[in-house]
């Protein structure tokens with residue numbers, strides 16, 4: 580669900596690294612004590628290292644799903660697989676998670692889960708609650724992608740995570756986002772505009788509309804082999820060179836794209852929303 584998850588990137592300072600932790604402890608910052616981290620269970624599942632407040636079985640359906648998400652993300656986006664660990668810190672309930680976030684990351688916007696990238700680690704923090712599966716698919720996707728493409732543009736990062744947060748059987752089709760955007764089109768209050776998304780550089784500035792639109796572009800791009808190849812080439816280029824020109828420029832000049840891309844994306848949203856309505860009718 581949009582806005583529930585958030586991505587926060589620390590660069591150059593790792594609040595979880597032992598040397599930093601001991602340094603901070605020496606200046607008596609109680610929120611950096613390791614005792615409040617989930618640590619009762621630690622299991623490894625592929626690239627994931629799961630630290631939890633409670634016993635977690637390797638065989639748990641969600642753990643298996645998160646593990647297989649690695650190959651889905653890699654194959655869909657044409658990215659290599661990395662062995663860099665993605666740490667998942669799972670809190671037994673929202674109260675304990677909220678207290679941890681308030682202590683360790685004061686000033687953070689309220690989020691059910693979040694992803695932290697530092698110069699030395701990739702970490703996800705989440706509470707075990709009703710929507711933990713969706714949240715963990717979203718945040719773990721960030722981890723898998725960032726392990727190989729650290730400098731992904733924000734809109735694309737979120738669009739990809741929204742696409743993969745759905746159960747696999749949904750095929751990336753986010754019905755709530757499609758319905759939301761289709762409603763905005765009827766109201767006349769929204770138009771697809773990738774350049775507007777590209778201009779947003781802070782996760783705090785992302786609204787529900789932005790998450791939905793970012794998903795929409797990613798879904799549209801992945802819907803045909805030509806467009807999927809274009810996205811894959813772009814990701815490969817960003818991986819090599821973080822200063823790669825924005826995707827919107829490449830899209831505009833790519834051969835075989837519709838003359839009116841805005842109209843094509845609007846039609847895509849309307850078709851998806853129409854399909855959902857038909858499905859609900861039966």
Ligand SMILES: [Zn+2]
Pocket residue numbers: 584585586717718721736737740
């Ligand atoms: Zn996210």
